[in-house]
Amino acid sequence: KQEVTQIPAALSVPEGENLVLNCSFTDSAIYNLQWFRQDPGKGLTSLLLIQSSQREQTSGRLNASLDKSSGRSTLYIAASQPGDSATYLCGNMLTFGGGTRLMVKP
């Protein structure tokens, strides 16, 4: 059974810092991995989808990578802004990590 873990559970950084969020999964037979953002009291907003044949995807200041052999995905956020403060989740349709709660301080 696929298990997804996200580390750290919470992260606080000053504005402007580059940061990396980690997502690990146990079953390397993963077909895609999706990163989401969740604001308090809201649903999930899709950020990036990486298919198993891809190694990374980029959207603006966000870059997500996927390494199936090591069972890891990372979400890189460049030049963080206070508006990036939210919980970030990674998931594979049926299985999701617990999320990383990010706070970017002005």
Next chain:
Amino acid sequence: GAGVSQSPSNKVTEKGKDVELRCDPISGHTALYWYRQRLGQGLEFLIYFQGNSAPDKSGLPSDRFSAERTGESVSTLTIQRTQQEDSAVYLCASSKSSGRYNEQFFGPGTRLTVL
């Protein structure tokens, strides 16, 4: 076009009552998923539909939980004889199909409080 919508946005009920939660997927999306998210926790998979069929019901926590989908569109999640531990946000998502490479889109959720 409209995204995934869910109703009601909030539901407060008394222990022992039945509740129905509704999800309207994005038009044309054949796959639909239900999740539960307890306060401060991650997503717990409940059930998914491909068309009107549910190939995977493994996440339903008890026989008090059931779901149906009609017309390859609207889905209803029913919780019978609600318990306080059912209090959570129930999230619905849809994708073009349940194939392996499809992006999921989530609704805003229904916050259920069982008193």
